[in-house]
Amino acid sequence: MTITNAYAAISAISPLSLYPIERRDTGIHDVQIEILYCGICHSDVHQARNEWGGSKYPMVPGHEIVGKVTSVGAQVTKFKTGDLVGVGCFIDSCRTCHSCLAGEEQYCDQGMNSTYNSFEKDRVTLTQGGYSTGIVVDENYVLRISDKLHLPGVAPLLCAGITTYSPLRFWKVGPGKRVAVIGLGGLGHMGVKIASAMGAEVTVHSTHPAKEADARRMGAHHFVLSTDDAIMKTQRQHFDFILNTVSAKHDYKRFLHLLALNGTMVLVGVPPEAPPVAANILIGRRRTLAGSLIGGIRETQEMLEFCAEHNIVSDVEIIPIQQVNEAYERLIKADVKYRFVIDLASLKN
DSSP: OEEEOBEEBSSTTSOOEEOOEEEOOOOTTEEEEEEEEEEEOHHHHHHHTTSSSOOOSSBOOOOOEEEEEEEEOTTOOSOOTTOEEEEOSEEEOOSSSHHHHTTOGGGOTTOOEESSSSBOTTSSSBOOOSSBSEEEEEGGGOEEOOTTSOHHHHGGGGTHHHHHHHHHHHTTOOTTOEEEEEOOSTTHHHHHHHHHHTTOEEEEEESOGGGHHHHHHTTOSEEEETTOHHHHHHTTTOEEEEEEOOOSOOOHHHHHTTEEEEEEEEEOSOOSSOOOOOHHHHHTTTOEEEEOOOOOHHHHHHHHHHHHHHTOOOOEEEEEGGGHHHHHHHHHTTOSSSEEEEEGGGGOO
16 A cells, blocks of 8 residues: 545535545556646535535545556556556446446446545445545556647546537537537536537537637637527527536526427536426427436547647646635636646645
8 A cells, every 4th residue: 555645525514635545556457647637627526515415535536637657567558657647537347237348438337436436346445536646547447648738738638528529429520510519617618629629610608708709719600698588599490419518507498499400409517406398399300308428438538639639628727736625616606717727746745
């Protein structure tokens, strides 16, 4: 075992604070990683504060990890010391179910082993995440990172990037497709960049007019103020695909009307209450309301290579670990453009 510096929540009501943890020794199939950067996801806040229930403490959050390999196990073939690597939302899965064999470990029948607030394969040892100086992960759940990209901006790709890339890829977004991205936050801004790079015509719908300049800078062709009823009526039956990234309470019906025949709206945000959906809105134009999680290891690696090819990273604000509690409060108020990323060098001081 190796003692590793980390920041942890000790309970649902305690601020995150310095909390050394034990990391396992590097096994024959393991990769030991020095963590350089870790993004802050809104789900970190939810789980640290037990807002979804079932949180396990002490908890070291963080599943948007970028680092450098410091050692490898005797039978590791995919990585070597010095490689730039990433770790996303899970660090293992059953490996034998249909989903795992299909390379969609995020839908593992037994439940993926999340990077934190979960259990290792032994179902006893708590997993601890990336708000720490190091982590040990099986090589099959480690991702290769290009040195062409700004590393702090790469970290959120491991969650926000793959969360938006996966549905865009699955529903074959590309040239000739009219795509709406609902919400321009941590998820939405990645959806705009990726959909634009895929060749789609991208429209951002937002309740904040001040975000138009950012939306266009990120690749959006059009911007719509979604609170304007008159403009919204002109958008009806226009879009082939809608990526709905909003986690706040909102009316799905308002956006489903914007779908053309055979159009699909995919949810990647999780509102606190289930909005009502009238069946006739779907039936009348053969529309689909769907959902999507993250992606498997194979697809996440594909996403990272796509982003390297198109020079796509997240817009980030880099902070020292000592400011993580302040960052949580700002994140709740949407006071960030567009993701916080922790520089883990600050944890070594």
